[in-house]
Amino acid sequence: MSWLKDLYDTYEENKDLAGKIQRTNYGKEIVLLPIAHAYQNAQIEVLVTPEGEFHSAKVIPKEEAPTVIPVSIPSAGRSGTTSAPHGMHDNLVYVAGDFEEFGGTYKKSKEGVPSYKMYINNLNTWCESEFAHPDVKSVLAYLKKARMIEDLINEQIMVEKDHQLIPKWSKELEEELGEKPLLFSVLVGEQTTAFIRFSIYETGKGSRPLWGDLDVIESFIKFYTQQLSDASLDYVTGEELPLTENHPSKVRYGGDMAKIISGNDSTNFTYRGRFTDKNQVASISYEASQKGHNALKWLIGKQAFILDGRVFLTWGKKETEMPSPEGSSVNFLDLDSLFATDEEAEALLTPDTTHQAFSELFTKALNGYSIKLTYHEPIHIMILDAATPGRMGILYYRSIEKELYFERLKQWHQTCFWRHTYGSKDKKRYTFWGAPSLRDIAEAAYGMRASDTLVKNTIQELYPCVVDNKPIPLNLVRSLLQRASNPVSMEKWEWEKTLSIACAVMKKHFNYKKEEKSVALDKNETDRNYLFGRMLAVADILEERALYKAGINRSTNAIRYMNAFSNHPLKTWKIIQENLIPYQARLRGKGSYYQKLFDEIGNSFIPEDYTDKALNGKYLLGYYSQRHDLKQKQEEKTEE
Template structure:
């Protein structure tokens, strides 16, 4: 018996959109190539049985509610046909591993980036053991432009090994050290290494007030990068880099998150460059060195401000956007502004000044240093890596600024 009425409410209880509809004999909901009439429609259309449509729609509804990603009218779900649990392709390692796996047994000590990356690999290896090479994985995306019509916007069938290999490659090539703040219950810093979630990329690219339509489009464009291994869209990377440079309009937690996402995406876009997540002291590219200089100036001034009990942004933070557009002229302004802070700190600032001089000496060509050409996103990598290198190796502090103070006062 063919079904004339097919189920709705796939994504939520108020969902009226349908994947299959048979109401096209009046009102012309669907204007396709069919010329059949209601009385004779067996040649150009096909029927779906009542039991089949009930089973298919109810199963899809259950999968979406259980393990799907939903954003407005958009729904994306992945499942193994053998009913074996698989990782969410749109999740970050924090969601895949769980917070308990991301902290060490010793209090107030965060695991190194290498250990965290290895934990993610072991987790994916466990899924590989369960799935094997023959079991299939399906990834499906659904969306609707109108209240009554739903479409499949993305559909892939892969073997379990293919799915997990591509997911592992995404988290490996788009990896960076992310720090999303403290857990108020455990009083520990939540830190993970891997690729950011697409929904977080969308917010980082277009701001916290991004509209649902743009957010859905961004997630949809990133899905083939994860599942098919396609190149990440350059415009999304450029947008996140611009947002990260505009530090003054965001609070500290939001900006730190945007910064790490920008580093991850730039590293992914320039995968062949082999950028390291750790500070590369031998790297002599102009943009990377300018990023290191900005981090050193920022930390020195912040240290002096904290010592004096002043709570305001540093000149390096305020001028970050201008620095990205005109590095040489802006650096001269920032460097001159450090003079009173170095005088305030006295001999304690000597170590930081020595590091600044060392970075200056790494410019191979004078014209690289004196050029006011706009910086690429690589300067954010240099900034982030240098800032991480300034942190103490033990005893996770309450903030990066406190780390600078403790480190310098021990000299």
């Protein structure tokens, strides 16, 4: 239960935010839910006077629909088969005393009690308790009049025909009754499924929403929690508190019914074979379960990376927003707030960034996060997914001290360091130095059209490589080598992106030139793979420039034979070399310059290494560095 305790502590550190609406950087509204409360989309808002009279009603736009509502344990997880009412805001079938008069049918409890009566009885109990709130009493007084649907029809919110609520709108009805009511634009189902929320309207003061009123929220929490079972040992907090066997769903999003903690299967093997009763597994208090799950919902809505239902979440207890293992070096650095000048912020995006400059900027970013945290404060990392609609699993969980976490991040970004150019025909191209994101690595290894399942599984595989400094999986290394060696299978921009990502991973995988973390050409390297890569790069640039001079636009032989070259370098090199002869002649004096490069590289080989054995990923490093070096020299010459 360490994950639940960590989430409980996170809630306690941020409890001042409970019930208050926040907005993410993308404009999304999020709320750290108070205990005994949940999120629900409402379609109609009913305004009641303090005297308990109907004032007005309005249809709620979809963007304003999310509403924080008071709930009980049974109502929070209710489905079509259960009929437990919510605390105050609820569906029409619960709050409308005239529901049956307009063609509806009440839900009923096992004892046969109609849903409206259950709702009124519960609301009445709250209003008669020592924790009653005057605004809630006003709502109760109005609802006891049992005329809500009639009022909504008079207000032209709902539509009836022959004293029956119209289920769906149609063209025939539009011809008969006029313009389509706004309610049908926000409802998914029939009118009878509408969810109602309440506000208080005071003359001269306007409306006051009850779903965001902290006093009303606190009133319900005190009322509901005092009704819970006798206290017992809570495994999360270690205190004597009222327990619960029913834990929240809707963790990832509003319609998500998968639960992390569930013991409702007494006929199969959820706990049987080890225990006779589910409470022998763990006893968890209502408060700890609510606070832990609500903190998780809040964190997911605020900062999680979600792919195909899988949640990747990194957080701190007080300073919740922490750099994620998934992000690239550019994603990691908050360029807008971290640097004092635009020139400093753009240093990562320039083509001549050195590793030293990158390291200094990255260390500065780490220090910016670190000073917000206390000494040895832990960072938490969680991966969640649901195998079935009702069961969610924690696939990965790690709590790690901030000093070690930041050191691991620094190590990953500095050893998986390379020069990257991203962008396509339709998008602006940009260059940066550092580590690619884990998603980019997955898509480079398996293609831009790889299934979300494959991509999310690959990202999960890579998390321990960042957080725990584990080796990169060999299957991933091989796949990157294969795809980067096959440029003809993709567009040029995609291959260039794939190549640079492959180089970053190969550098990390082989721990290549640990003391010199740079993409600069290493003319002293004698590794056969690196040297063969250099030869291929020279051949590529030579032919490319000859074709450009002749006004021909096509792939070079080096590119077309790259896949074969990676498997049989010596055999394929003879073919490439023969095809280069006319291009060398076309370049005249420049052709002799490239020949000198071939001779220089050839002389660097250890004789016994000059074989036809398949190349490993180091050849990509040699190819990229030599190609980049030649292109830079050409650019410098052009500028002169």
